[in-house]
Amino acid sequence: NPRPPRSHRWTKLPNEAIKINADATVFDSVVGIGIITRDHDGFVLGGRVIFLDDKMDIEWVEAEALRESIMWASNNNVTRAVFEIDFASLVNRFKSRWEDISIFGFQLKEIFGLLESFIDVNIEWVAHSSNRVVDSLCKLTINKRCTFPFNMEYPSDIYGPILADAC
Numbered sequence: 001n002p003r004p005p006r007s008h009r010w011t012k013l014p015n016e017a018i019k020i021n022a023d024a025t026v027f028d029s030v031v032g033i034g035i036i037t038r039d040h041d042g043f044v045l046g047g048r049v050i051f052l053d054d055k056m057d058i059e060w061v062e063a064e065a066l067r068e069s070i071m072w073a074s075n076n077n078v079t080r081a082v083f084e085i086d087f088a089s090l091v092n093r094f095k096s097r098w099e100d101i102s103i104f105g106f107q108l109k110e111i112f113g114l115l116e117s118f119i120d121v122n123i124e125w126v127a128h129s130s131n132r133v134v135d136s137l138c139k140l141t142i143n144k145r146c147t148f149p150f151n152m153e154y155p156s157d158i159y160g161p162i163l164a165d166a167c
Contacts, residue, residue, distance in 0.1 A: 025138035034137025
C-alpha cells in the first residue's frame, strides 16, 4: 500500500540557531551543489551554488555538499547550526561515527573535524521533498554552469523556488 503524502513544513529552531540545507545533483559529468541558510524564523539569510565540471560518485558529491555548507557556516561566523541533508548514509555515519579505514571514511573524518568550531551542531536527515529549494539550486547551477554566493538580496532565478517553498 502506498503511503499517503506527508507535508514537509518548516520546523522552528531554537533562537540563534541557523538551519542549513545542502544538496547535490550529478548530471552526466557535471555536479551542482546547492546550499541555503535560514534563521530560526525561516528567513532566508543566503547560500551558495557551486558548479563542478568533474565526474564524481554521488556519495562523494553529497559529502562535498556537506563540507561546503560547513565552510559557509564557518565563514559567516555561525556557531549554532542544524545541517539538513537528504543522504541518509552520510547522516548515519555522522551519528554513529564508526571507524572507517576507507578513503571515503578518512574524507568524512576531515569534514566532521570542521564542526569542532561550533558551539551547538547537528546533522539531520530530511526527505528529498523537504530539500526542494536546494535541489532547484543544484539544477540551476548545472544549467547555467556557474558558481555564485548569494545573500538576502538573491537573484531572481532563486526567488521563485524560495517563494514556492514558503507557501
